[in-house]
Amino acid sequence: MNLRKVGSKTNVLMMLFCILFLTSACGSTVSNNATAETAVATSSSEEKTETVKKTEPVKVVWWHSMSGGLGEAVDKLVADFNSSQENVQVEAVFQGTYDESLNKLKAAMDSDSSPALMQVYEIGSRFMIDTDAVTPVQTFIDQEKYDISSLEANILGYYTFDNQLYSMPFNTSNPILYYNKDAFKAAGLDPENPPKTYEELAVAAKALTSEGQTGASFAIYGWFIEQLLANQGVEFINNGNGRTTPATSSLLNSEASVATLTWWKQMLDDKSMMNLGRKTDDTKKAFAAGQIAMTLDSTASLRGIVSSADGKFEVGTGFLPKPEGSSDGGVVVGGASLWIMNNKSQEEQQGAWEFIKFLAEPATQAYWHVNTGYFPITQKAYDEQIVKDNLTAYPQFQTAIDQLHQTKLNLATQGAVMGVFPEARQLTETAIEEVLNDSKSPQEALDDAAKAISSKIEEYNLTVK
Structure with a gap:
């Protein structure tokens, strides 16, 4: 008990007297005083704690x-x-x-x-x-x-x-190949061995094409061209894909790009490929309906694609295809x-x-x-x-994991970086569209797109400077 709370020496002596000799009633008074003082101290402590608690996160x-x-x-x-x-x-x-x-x-x-x-x-x-x-x-x-x-x-x-x-x-x-295992069996193809190269996919697409079913369809998506090039170890823009120094020009019209778009267009001409436009959802719906037997899509779509085919056919997955004999690459x-x-x-x-x-x-x-x-x-x-x-x-997701882990990290697979990438992707899609619609040859369409992308890169670089 804090004796300084008492008003005078007399009171102090009386208090001490009570503590030592008086009845339990006096002792009870002391206890109550002590309790009150403790309560004041506790209240003060709680107020401080409450203040701390009220600090805004x-x-x-x-x-x-x-x-x-x-x-x-x-x-x-x-x-x-x-x-x-x-x-x-x-x-x-x-x-x-x-x-x-x-x-x-x-x-x-x-x-x-x-x-x-x-x-x-x-x-x-x-x-x-x-x-x-x-x-x-x-x-x-x-x-x-x-x-x-x-x-x-x-x-x-x-x-x-x-x-x-x-x-x-x-x-x-990243993108992977999705395919209809039941359609593979019906076409005499090994359902556990999906095509790994451009050449194998073209052959499989022909075998899978029948009445009511087309071998394959890829959405007109610039991301797919970027990925197909990286899978060959080919860069999309100059200066180390824009990573060693900022890019100044597009490499979209490279030999690998022209060959890739030529392969895509040839399957369309052979009627083993269907053109469903730019919307990936349209391609997914056609795949789920059994109208196409192979497609490319994101690994993020895997559960939805598998679920949409549930009860109709079994979905298989494979690595993104690449040209036979192409150099090391992987997915971005x-x-x-x-x-x-x-x-x-x-x-x-x-x-x-x-x-x-x-x-x-x-x-x-x-x-x-x-x-x-x-x-x-x-x-x-x-x-x-x-x-x-x-x-x-x-x-099926194990395919995606394996493809990611087997990708060799280099300037191609790290991915291109440029300030006008959204515009570049749209120009790439326009080029694909022009080729598939017979408006331009692969070389012409890609030359025009590369020139337009390079011009946009140049304009962007000036604004950054």
């Missing part, structure tokens, strides 16, 4: 382009992170397609309305670097010696520039990554980094992979039981 606004089921998976990850700790609260905001989201970022770049964390598709990487508006995640990796040894090297490769990892991969995919990762914006406070940037680390955890990546079809970015995710169970249910 750091708010991190994250702009993303995941809609539908993907958006639901994103919301679950954000909710799990927010409930796992009290220091950072992430607010996920859907901003439309990749193009729409990036355009909104351009408009908000220097304002308070811009996000702290941004999801950007892979072909927007050069633009993001050139803005000087990002803090490379390598900064945080180096500061805390964060271990990235378990992260997939072939995925990190795309987002690494000048030996720095600029953004953290989030949703990652597609999808998007997460960028930390440097116009936000250090607290917000650190909060964004904490969220990124949560997303990279094996359990988180396992959930993301199983519920979306995107690759886990960490190999440790494959040890999670839900991933093992998913591979049992969808053994």
Whole structure:
């Protein structure tokens, strides 16, 4: 008991007297006084604790382009992170397609309305670097010696520039061959041995073409040409695919490109290939309906493609084909990554980094992979039981894993980077369309597209300078 609370020496003596000699009633009074004082101290302590608790967590606004089921998976990850700790609260905001989201970022770049964390598709990487508006995640990796040894090297490769990892991969995919195993059996082809080369695929397409069924169809998608070239070890633009120094011209009209488009057009002329236009969904629907027996599509579409064929036929998967005798190559990762914006406070940037680390955890990546079809970015995710169970249910995904791991990382398979990639992809698609519609020869169409892309690169480079 604090005796200084008592008003005079007399009172002190009386109090001591009570403590020593008086009845329990006096003792009870002392106890009550002591309890009151303790209560005051406790109350003061609780107020201080309450003050600490009322400190607002750091708010991190994250702009993303995941809609539908993907958006639901994103919301679950954000909710799990927010409930796992009290220091950072992430607010996920859907901003439309990749193009729409990036355009909104351009408009908000220097304002308070811009996000702290941004999801950007892979072909927007050069633009993001050139803005000087990002803090490379390598900064945080180096500061805390964060271990990235378990992260997939072939995925990190795309987002690494000048030996720095600029953004953290989030949703990652690559293209594979999908084929109808039942149709293969009916055509006398080995359903366990899909075509591996251009030549084998052309032969199989002819064998698979019958009344009511065409051998193959590829959507008119620039991504496929980029991938088919990388699979031969061929670069898409000059200066090391824009990685050794910024690109100045397109290599779309290379010999390998012309040969690839000629092969595609020949199958169409042979009537073993169907042209269904630019929409990949149209090709997927035709495949599910049994109208085509082979197609190319993203690994992220695997569950949907397998499910759509359930009860009708068995879906097989194979590596992306390449010309016979072509040099080493592999696939380029597609999808998007997460960028930390440097116009936000250090607290917000650190909060964004904490969220990124949560997303990279094996359990988180396992959930993301199983519920979306995107690759886990960490190999440790494959040890999670839900991933093992998913591979049992969808053994076709092993093809995607093997193709990723067998890709040899080089300038071709790291992927091209340029500030006008969205425009370049559209020009590539126009060239494919012109060839398939008999408007131009492969060489002419690709020459024109390469010239247009080079012009856009030149204009972009001037604005960056």
